Amino acid sequence: MPDSLPDQPRKATRKSPAPKRSKIQQRNRSAILDAALEVFSAQGFRGATLDQIAEGAGLSKPNLLYYFPSKEAIHTELLSGLMDIWLDPLREMDPQGDPYAEIMTYVRRKLDMSREMPRESRLFANEILQGAPRMMDGLDATLKPLVDEKARVIADWMSAGKLKESDPHHLLFSIWAMTQHYADFDVQVRAVLGPEHDPFQEAENFIETFYARMLRP
Known part of the structure; x- marks a missing residue:
């Protein structure tokens, strides 16, 4: 019998690349997402409808x-x-950096996000208030490991005497509460302060003083 032919090398199978979207498709997707952000942040997931989103996007x-x-x-x-x-x-909090400067940079960035991205903040808050049914996996797989990692960094700074002792997790919770409040409760803040005040500028000054007293050894 003739020798059997050697196995032929298999050709690598490649996944077909996703079809490239046209400029019109990209523009329409962007319009839908922007309109949806406006509707979801104002109405919550349950109160939002596809009709409202389509109208906001200028589409049927x-x-x-x-x-x-x-x-x-x-x-x-x-x-x-x-x-x-x-x-x-x-993520950008640097374990090798100056502890107080790193935390205050984080605080300022969170406050800037509340100023510049209030709709996104309210979208996130609405999802959490509903029990995070559409992002619980992300909280478990992404948020928790990152927060635990940075809490350990902060705990090490505290153990080294570079910051006053406190609970690192609750320190981060306080930063979220103080900064995101100005986006999530914007109407309340402005109603209390009045139109002559800049809530974010005043908040930055207050928060700087608050954390300096709380964290500096």
Whole structure:
């Protein structure tokens, strides 16, 4: 019998690249996501409708459904993009940097995000208030490990006498509460302070003094 032929090398299978979107498709997707951010941040997930989002985007509802199959799909895409943006300032806290400067840089960036991205802050807050049904996996897989890591860094700074002792996790919670409050409760803040005040400038001055007293040894 003739020798059997050697096995032929298999060709690597390649996944077909995702079809490139046209400029019109990119513009329409962007318009849908921006309109959805406005609607979700104001109405919450349950109160938002596809009709409201389509109207805000300047599209018909069938046209919107060409890009996204459901309200859930739009909401999930917004949240998945937001998680990385929200966590970037914490990721950049440098264990080798000056402890007080690193924490205050983080505080200022969080306050800047509340000033510049109030809709995103309210979108995130609404999702958390509902029990995070569409982003719990992200909280467990991304948020918790990062917060635990940075809490250990802060604890090491405190143990070395570079910062006053406190609970690192609750320190981070306090930063979130103090900075995001100015986005999530903007109407209340401005109603109390009055139109002659700049809430964010005044907040920055107050928070700087507050954390200096709390953290400096």
